[in-house]
Amino acid sequence: MKALVARGYGGVEMLELTDVPVLAPGPGQIQVRITAAGLNPADLRLVSGVFKEAVPLTFPHVLGGDFAGTVTRAGEDVERFAPGDEIFGFGLVRSAGSMASVAAAPPSFTTGTMAEYALFDADTPALEHRPAGLDAGHAAVLPTAALTALPLLRAxxxxxxxxxxxxxxxxxxxxxxxxxxxxxxxxxxxxxxxxxxxxxxxxxxxxxxxxxxxxxxxxxxxxxxxxxxxxxxxxxxxxxxxxxxxxxxxxxxxxxxxxxxxxxxxxxxxVYTKARPGDLEEVGALAVKGVLPDTVTRRYDLADAVRAYADLAHEHVRGKLLVAVSPR
CATH class of the missing domain: 3.40.50.720 (NAD(P)-binding Rossmann-like Domain)
Incomplete structure (x- = not known):
């Protein structure tokens, strides 16, 4: 499958679109065909190496955490999701460890969402079914932004x-x-x-x-x-x-x-990004009602994902940038 990876620590010059294996889900995991993935500055901070002591990366590292997609396979002991389910949410690199535990409990891990397929741990409030009426592109840019906003308003x-x-x-x-x-x-x-x-x-x-x-x-x-x-x-x-x-x-x-x-x-x-049980369900409902608007201002295909991150790094960005991975 195609995926956007970092070859090592550094800037956008370390990113490339390449072929990586499609992984099968293990116990408690789901495999998701990614429809769209939202960009976040934290994606580039991880690759820069600023967090490498706390969150060491293994290269090639697939970028991305926010997404919307379709469940394609479910591993043993998965009860929340089944193949064919339309879902959205976010995950962090597994080496994030305690950082991921703070962001969601149980924590949310992924193999990286800037790819045609990604694995996720299923039992986490950082994943949710995408409600009818919520476009996949809109859903893909909501998780980190909205799950940062909710704790701010609760503070x-x-x-x-x-x-x-x-x-x-x-x-x-x-x-x-x-x-x-x-x-x-x-x-x-x-x-x-x-x-x-x-x-x-x-x-x-x-x-x-x-x-x-x-x-x-x-x-x-x-x-x-x-x-x-x-x-x-x-x-x-x-x-x-x-x-x-x-x-x-x-x-x-x-x-x-x-x-x-x-x-x-x-x-x-x-205040840190935090997914509590029910939060993403609330986020989806607010988006369907129009309270949380679609803030996508630039859209890219996966083939142009390096350029998307270059724009994020070097240009004034209004709203959110979105990569369409497998549009439907």
Missing amino acids: WDFTRGMKVLVIGAAGGVGGAVVPLLAARGVHVIATAIASDEGYVRGLGAAELIDYRSAEVADESLRRHPNGVDALVNLALPGTSLPAVARAVRPGGRLLNIAFPSPGPDSGFET
Whole structure:
């Protein structure tokens, strides 16, 4: 089968589309024909080697974790899924170990989703049946974004009328965070570039601060002199956060998902992607209702997957990038 692999640690130059064996599922595993796979920055961070002490890779390493596809085979002791089931979700490389355990319990492992077929451990809340009415491409970009957004919203009691500054609103996770906050009646102040204003307002943002033309904290305080109720950082590295934290009122909340995370004395709480039982079912229902919109802005065939990751690494990306692996 065709798969996008990394030959070793490094950048996009280490990626290539090549042939790898199709693996049979073992006990507790399912084999899935991948219909579509969503890209995440973490895919490239793993290949870069920044996590190689905690998450060592074996090469060639098949990229990708988010997906939608069809179950083709089920190993022994699998009860949740059967051949023919349409499913979606995410998995991590098996060497992720404790990281995967934090992301889902039982943990979710995969052989890599940028491939025509992938194996998954079946008994995990990070996999779910794809509901009728949810397009496979839409489903394939939801898991990591939405399962990061849900823990963020659970980290504080966001209520109607609150003012929340969202840093990096036009990115992949912003496509879930902004509409979920807006659905609660939160007044979202989004940071993005000017050309993304229509996009983030379409997600539900009430205001935009163009971070290229204004200092974010200064502009936020000019508009809201008493400070905002919370800051949700989806993009800035930890060292940059103290400068924007002053936009938050005393007693407000500071939440972060970005890498590298801020230090323990920063006042920020770092929230991690987490799949709890029922979460993906909720995500699918919200997507069908239109609360979680389809944020795919660029689509590629598997043959162009290297270019897709090059675009992710080197270009301004709005929303999510999607690779169609075996379109139906």
